[in-house]
Amino acid sequence: MRVTIKDVSRVAGVSIKTVSRVMNKEKYVRDETRRRVEAAVAQLNFSPSLAARTLAGSRSFQIALIYDNHSPYYIHAIQEGVWARCRAEGVRMLAQPVDIASENLAQEIGGLIDETHVDGVILSSPVTDAPEALAELERRGIRFVRISPGTNHAITSSVFMDDAQAADDMTMHLINEGHRRIGFILGHPNHMASDQRHYGYRRALDRAGIDYEPDLVRPGLFDFASGMAAAEELLKRRAKPTAIFASNDDMAAGVLSYAHRMGLDVPQDLSVAGFDDTDLAQLVWPPLTTIRQPTRDLAYAATGLLFGQDEGAIHQRLPHELMVRASTTRVRP
Amino acid sequence: MRVTIKDVSRVAGVSIKTVSRVMNKEKYVRDETRRRVEAAVAQLNFSPSLAARTLAGSRSFQIALIYDNHSPYYIHAIQEGVWARCRAEGVRMLAQPVDIASENLAQEIGGLIDETHVDGVILSSPVTDAPEALAELERRGIRFVRISPGTNHAITSSVFMDDAQAADDMTMHLINEGHRRIGFILGHPNHMASDQRHYGYRRALDRAGIDYEPDLVRPGLFDFASGMAAAEELLKRRAKPTAIFASNDDMAAGVLSYAHRMGLDVPQDLSVAGFDDTDLAQLVWPPLTTIRQPTRDLAYAATGLLFGQDEGAIHQRLPHELMVRASTTRVRP
DNA sequence: CTCTTTTGTGACAAGGCTGTCAGAAGAGGA
């Protein structure tokens, strides 16, 4: 029924081991032998059993992507990036959602590794900063790369963007458009990026000589509802902000929604800016001025680092981009 | 380094095979023996090697979810549903995006199955209706369940909602709100659901004695851009529709966007309805009247059927729900 | 009390592949 390496070896007229050599692109195989084997593989449509390879060898041809992120757009982009790189490498991707707050996070990750023998792990924010997860991975000596970690880590590679600089850029853009009272909605406290973005906002204000008003900064949870709630608080003030900068697009969409409900015209009465440039940014009205975070590219690059031969930890920064769209404008004189 | 079944057997003072029996919940194990083994498993934190189980046994404890859908919200919900059921069953989920239009779709699916030995497959629309995919799965005699297939299939189980009835419901709702000229935006021609929704729209018009005007029906591709383009065409007519019913939320968002751009007030000047009730429906302004498609539940149920013992094909329909929100209203007198 | 059936346990092979090692064949040097 199943086509095994044995069948291939018989058709090609070589030993099992030689077929194995060809499949693994090892050297010491004569060109002609290689061609014969390849022909037999094609003819029989042979796909080696991952289970057997895993058991016998030292690789499993699988990696795991571990995430706990509730933004479908974000994880979709991440999955796509990792997947694309895996595909190129002939490796399978195991997508593994986890609950970062769970008691047995470490145990779950440990179990995953024991069961599947994955060759490596990609950690997506905010799992990147769950100490139990990091400790467990290190304890097992497994190779892993982090996407957009919030903390530094000498041992393992990571890819990221400069959240602080991006928030700084956006804030500066708003200031250049004449805004002085700029509301800011914080991200989820679990995500280290939240701090960075907050910091960038503050730094830009400082540089422009604008006082930082704690009252203009409201908490948020990276979701639509919290964006709406924050907008409500901000717009209830006597001195309304002329612009609101939300730490991600979902919250910015919440701001838009609330503004519309209040009969405010965006951007004439209020400029709204987001962060991430998820698809959502262009699915709302007006389309959001936001920061394009190269999510898919980050995932792709991270996976590349995982497969890389290099021993040391590499920390790779990818560029962001300010996307100016219709949700922000010059403040009215 | 690695904890194996052998270590457990030593600690528990039983044979390897007995540990295996306990792990697989087989009968013919004395209660006390079982407890001893379980204690040893817990103590050593033993997780059996999937690779070895796969190779030795007849199950792989893995299933594959195959999809080719570009709506992040949709596939996110599907993944979540499948994942939840798998978790309950102690089975791993392999998420496998494919290109339904690819030359070697069958080969890719075949390779996946050969490599991973998955115990079953979940097919999500529109892969559910790719003949090569179905043929390949059948050729291999592998068990699979389809989520929202467009075609009937006697052999394998499926879960679905009644797209025609749902579209009928929505159209009827609009008619009841006084609308007579109702524009309709078709879905992607590859998705069988598109036809069903179109049919339901037409059936409701019929029943209400309203003429079906082909001119009010525009093609679409289930994405934002095509929704916007269709809206443009529809709103250029002399006799503008008073309502537009898009076959999914993304396109409805496109309609909203275009309407806003034209300075139309939704819903006063134009009612807009969507389909699916993805998160997006509430992230736009005004929030969309739409059909709640129980995507996650469909996926959960489908996976349940896959694990079920039943031999015959089961076709399970899950209920939809009309979600009336602010994007539609009574037509102005 | 013996004979059959059920229950509980273990020895051993097998599953499909890779790692190790040994050895053959060919290339290069003296």
Added chain:
DNA sequence: TCCTCTTCTGACAGCCTTGTCACAAAAGAG
């Protein structure tokens, strides 16, 4: 020509678990 070194190939064991079978002990039947 003989010997060494490199290139190429195959035999065989082993990875960790489950399936099969054999057998011992306990339970039920007559």
